[in-house]
């Protein structure tokens with residue numbers, strides 16, 4: 001089994017960004033959505049440029065205009081964008097032309113029609129499955145992962161929504177070859193936008209320990 005990539009989302013504090021970067025997540029997410037408690041209002045461009053190039057700087061948007069997204073890509077030298085609203089395949093395609101990685105997020109509940117994904121197959125790099133909420137993300141709530149059995153797309157996806165330390169074993173047992181990355185956010189916070197590096201360190205340490213029955217007493 002290959003290792004899960006890890007994404008830490010909702011970063012905004014300069015010191016905290018650098019602390020979390022020392023754990024080497026594959027992705028770090030910055031939220032450019034003003035209503036979010038994690039809105040990166042005064043994100044420090046200089047701090048982002050200190051991040052190792054292996055960490056993909058990911059801008060998270062909800063129904064932003066193409067111009068706004070492109071401005072942020074340029075200003076913060078983003079590697080990826082994560083689109084959390086009702087963005088169309090056309091906007092995904094237009095943004096991707098610029099060479100940026102496109103992660104299209106979908107809110108999942110029992111009513112989600114997985115056929116919607118068909119329109120996004122050719123214009124995105126990854127899907128992200130999050131819990132359906134009015135707030136678009138960062139709810140701290142998990143959806144029923146059993147619903148993913150209805151996903152017939154072979155595209156790699158990020159699993160998101162309320163992931164926490166006690167979920168490690170269940171995630172290891174999902175055994176889905178399309179599951180590419182895990183998105184961590186509010187369950188690893190001491191306050192909105194501020195991550196607990198020690199709690200993240202524990203998750204990082206145990207999640208890719210492939211022996212599903214490995215000792216996890218320190219969790």
Ligand SMILES: O=C(O)c1ccccc1NCC(=O)[C@H](O)[C@H](O)COP(=O)(O)O
Pocket residue numbers: 009010029031033036037038060062084130135136137138139140141160161162163183184185186187
């Ligand atoms: O985190 C937010 O506040 C947020 C608000 C609006 C759109 C997206 C948002 N977060 C995007 C993420 O990738 C989160 O990590 C994802 O929603 C899961 O968050 P959580 O349920 O807190 O683990």
